[in-house]
Amino acid sequence: MLLYTLRRILIMIPILIMISIVVFSLALAMPGDALSGQIDPANTDPQYVEQMREQLGLNDPVHVQYARWATGVLQWDFGRSFNHRMPVTELIGERLPNTILLSVMSLMITYVLAFFMGRYAGRHPYTPGDYGIQGLNYLMLAIPSFVAAIFAIFIFSFQFGWFPSTGSVGSGLEAGTWDWWVSKIHHTALPALVLGGLTTASYTQFLRNDIIENAQKDYVRTARAKGTPEGTIYNKHILRNSVIPIITLFGFDIASIIGGAVIIETVFTYRGIGELLISSITNRDYSVVTAITLMLSVATLVGNLIADLIYGVVDPRIRVE
Amino acid sequence: MKKSLLLLLAMLLSVSILVVACGGDGDEPADTDPDTDEDADGADEDTDADEADEEDEVSQEDAPQGGTVTYGFTQPFAGVFDIAHYGGQDDSIALNIMTEGLVGTDDELLPEPNLATWEEDGTTITFNIEEGVYWHNGEELTAHDMAYTWQVIAHPDYTGTRQSNVAMIVGAEEVMNLEDYDAEPTHELEGVNVIDDYTLEVEVTSVAPNTLLNLWTNPIPSAHYEGIAVADLEESDEVRRNPVGLGPFQVTNIVPGEQVEFEAYEDYWQGAPNLDGVVYRIIDGEMAGELVQQGEVDIIDVPPSQAVDLEGADGITLEEIEALSYSYIGFKLGHWDGEQNVMDNPKFEDVRVRQAFAHAIDRQGIIDAFSEGYGTVINAPESVVSWAFPDESTLNQYEYDTDRANELLDEAGFEDVTGDGFRENADGEEFTVNFMAMSGSDISEPRATYIVQNLQEVGINAGLQDGQLFEFNLFYDLVEEDDADIDLFMGAWGLAADPDPTGLWRTDDFWNFPRWVNEESEELIERGLSEEAMDIDYRAEVYQEWHQLVNEELPLIPLNSPVDVYAINSEVGGVTVGVRDATDDAHLWYREQ
């Protein structure tokens, strides 16, 4: 297993370098100065721009620029945000905890919902309850996240007034206090519900089908023949076998959450990385855009790696390949 | 949303950013005009300080004590918390809560004493600074701070945009042009004379009626900045992390781009504030109304579309104030040749055509539909707030009248000879009009489309340039370089407190976007700054005449003078809304518990 893990990680390194080259090329294509964020994008005086470019080394050959940028990135230096006039890493550091909280909560919601719905549908297949859950699944697969988010705001924030429709924490609260945490969770709940709820569909379906399939297997028949109660059969024997494959989907979730978070955070003006990406694009704060793009790409890569690794744990045959 | 990002309320937004845009380009040589927009920001930091004094005793005793108020804004702040360096309104709101200047402006936008009184004698101005005013770090405000501030701004390494506000001081130009200099602001200006801790004499190069408004009078803390090179000041922690001011609230915590937390400064010179603290919070523009209703934000400038929904809402007071800005549709009449404006574009050279356009555009309808009626149709390029706003009855009204527009176009010989439904120009050539407008809010697109429709109704073959709207920066880039495709463009100006048109209207003004050149106008603008104009009545008359000229010649069609609407939580009292923000007299704010 260790060898397998090491090999996977080693394979990642050239991919990482290639990704960084792609992001770097994108940064060069962006208007202004997307690498260091030192040139005022509103100032178009050619003399000023030329002088700044010369000073910042933006007229150097591309590979020199790349080397300089990559060295910076390795030292956790992504340049400065022109709008916020501070290091990009610091800015992202402010937002990252929010995105992580949102992701964790949405993952929890996904697993809990999928577990209960999938278990119910799998135990009672082809009943009205099952059909109801299936119908819900189809709907959740079809509805785009931003549409779901707006419906959620309309219903839960405006009609019922249960959740705030915007922001990541209430104002006037001191960070770290009990009230602050409560407010934070309260603000995160609705976006997390939308983000988590939509990914539930595929999990539920997977679990349901797996349970139905397992229910036909010999070991279940044996258990049943021995007179084991139905409840025990489902909860102990089948579920244990059906839940494991679901865990392997976790890694891929990271990738899907990243895309989802960009939209959900923007709709809810939830102050996370995704919202920062969108607002930085709007404000032409391209050094931030470059940094976030790179970070999210790396996160996706790591997500795929985790998926591979977990898969290797669950299904040892994979490791031999 | 942030919109994107960019947010909503294109017009007001553009005004506030425009102030930044002007500032951002301040280091261009062409831009040493003493009067563009950012100056106004400075001159206007603290209005109504006098009234504050009078009300002081009463409200101090009666007002409930304690509590926190949240002030909202919709653009992330840059975090340059130094009054001599900041760029836009995003930072100025926070600065206005934490510091103030020697001179304020009154309701008429004329200078009034704040931290200092002054005497003007020819080219010499003497300031007498209030004793017992303390910076948040405990140092007393002295004449030395003010002298230091001028030295910083005049320093060759200075990174801000306020040089034009000290350029009139004798000796300032010399310091600015020093080849060999100290990195720290140690170069004395010849015209500045510190008499004692509270008295300061400054000599300016020439007499002008607007010297006091143009001269920089907002001190920065010299002791706090000691040992920092001028070039590093803007990025220093002393500015960005623990800024120090003279105002009623001091900064306790800064969450970059999101929130600034303030606590009451007990030693504030006008007495301790009523509140315990203030939070300056950045929110999404679309959410402004929503957040006020939820009580998340207590004071915020809301766009008209949201203001309408808040009318009559429980627990919210709406306060309206006319803004110090105007929006317009400009004609491109020429180009900038690098030194000055050259009026050489024949397209709109016939004044009747320009006037016809003005009649064709439903300006009241635009205000009613897209600003929910908040705003006034104007026929002069000036905010209605200003004392120099002309008597409208002496101006052509250019009311929405398609018949009149058609008539004027016919007279000018613009007739449809080809029979395609659109007019050709006087020579019978194809006449198409590209209209260029900014994107940025949910009303930008329909508003621009509506204006195009208005023009089409009188037979003008008008269309949006490239069939789209332009993002703010790109829009101004193209307007500035007189892009050949632009015929008409819709912009807005945030104005200075002083009504002098220099900066936006003269032959050698880069910001004269219509590229309008007129000798009579030149002469009138000069007369408005002459010694005779020290008499305000005379000066008002000159500007009246100038506005009549512009109104007749119509190099641009003034659209409206907007109204800012502030939504204020009804629990919060003592708030005075000003022409730029509602931060005046923050020490009088209170909260009913």
Add this chain to the structure above:
Amino acid sequence: MSAALTDQERIEELKKKAKKQSPWAIARRKLFRNKLAVISLVYLIIVVIAAYLAPLISPHSPTLVDIMNRNSPPGDGYLLGTDRSGRDIFTLLLYGARTSLTIGIVCMIGIVLLGTTIGSIAGYYGGWVDAVLMRFTDFMMNFPFLVFVIVLASIFREAGIWALILVFIVLGWTGAARVVRSKMMSEKENEYVMAAISIGGTPFKVIRKHLLPNIMTTIIVQATLLLAVMIVAETALSFLGFGVPSGTPSWGNMMQEARSPTVIRNSWWIWIPPAVAITSTILAINFIGEGIKDAFNPKSAR
């Protein structure tokens, strides 16, 4: 069936028919027996026809700003009310469908072509060609789709709708390529392919004539899925303000109005119609996709 035929003839004919029936015909029959898929197909066809005949259906202009009739609820000459610029929602819905569907379809076609080409080449040749192409595909898959679409779309914003479509295609082909490749590999093992190669068929001819028709079902299923994904991507991007220019009617641009809480709260008629249109269209496409998958699945009962 004509009554003139004798029983004998009828049996003969039925026999012939059963023999002749291609897998396509079977699939078609199966598909038409799937009620959900049929209803979805009918719905989608109606949407497409309505979208492309919009000027004939609606008396209103999709772009004309009418400041006298802004934000008015359904009724009063406006079937679904008007938005905040006084544009008829129903008209916008029709013209919006045109934009959103066209972009979706063009992207889908582009992706299918690109994905099938790359997948076919990799699957057919195998070996190092496959290794190189699949490494590349894996590599492309590492990029978070939405993030890159947004960033690229914002960089090439001025270039218009075609740039947007190109961005979608360049970032979207990986999944299709993978599926086609694996299908191709298994199909290639069949003897008829060997035979075709042995009689001297060029790779291009073998792929086109023998392999592609056999993996067509997979491609069709992929295409329906992609169509749904691309429509969602376009609407999401326009909703965020990076898609089709504002002023061009599109479902995403219509949803953009719902960025304002005031609209969500008070003007439901502005955002619910496009929201329902997008969701129901995606739902219909998904059902059709499921139906096709089922129909071509020899194991399925229906």
